Amino acid sequence: MTTTTALEEELRRLAGSVLDPELPVLTLEDLGVLRAVHVRxxxxxxVELTPTYTGCPAVEAMTTDIERVLHEHGVREVSVRTVLSPAWSTDDISDEGRRKLREFGIAPPRGGREPGPVAVGLGPTRTLSGTADQDAREPVCCPHCGSSDTELLSRFSSTACKALRxxxxxxxxxxxxxEL
Known part of the structure; x- marks a missing residue:
């Protein structure tokens, strides 16, 4: 087991403070995509970075922003490597990140899921309180008024990570x- 040095912790804090280019209300630390920082x-x-999904177009911008922040703090050579295992999951979003999403008007992903494949089912798009959702999780609540009486309009929204409700x-x- 490797130990993290104080310098690595500080550099991770700096890299983690970079804003997500698609959701600028979240930092990379909030989103849970920053995996590690190692002084070579x-x-x-x-720097190890795990995208929210393979082929995520934001990785290039994240990489550039991490390099810029670390260069500004005296690091001459920064290498950002994409790490696909373990895969990123919405469970990696911090509680602070979920709070920020809600305040920004985006319903955060619902609570944790069981490990393994995610079942996809076709069925009703409404998530009225007191009725079972297809995957038996809590309903998606409106970030504006808190109502659980919501409906799915489109499985894809402004980014592939979001749905429109x-x-x-x-x-x-x-x-x-x-949820992923």
Whole structure:
């Protein structure tokens, strides 16, 4: 087992403070995509980053922003490596990140899931309180008024990570960060 040095912890804090380019209300630490920072030698650092999904278009912007922040803090050589295992999951989003999403008007992903494949089922798009959702998790609540009476409008929204929903109480549309 390797131990993390104080310098690595500080550099991780700096890299983790980078904002997600698609959800600028979240830092990479909030999102849970920053896996590790290792000092490789004098002025050289390796950063491990796990995308939210393979082929995520934001990885290039994340990499550039991490490099910029670490260069600004005196690191001469920064190498950002994409790590696909273990795969990122919405369970990796911090409680603080979930709070920020909600305040920004995006319903955060619902609670934890069982490990393994995610079942996909076709069925009703409504998640009225007191009725069973297809996957038996809690309903998707409106981030504007808190109602659990919501419906799915589109499985995809502004990014592949989000679905578009509408609240049937306040009638406002909102994004829902999908569970992965």
């Amino acid at each position: 030698g004098e002025g050289a650092v390796d 509408r609240c049937l109480s306040c009638r406002e549309p909102f994004d829902h960060f999908k």
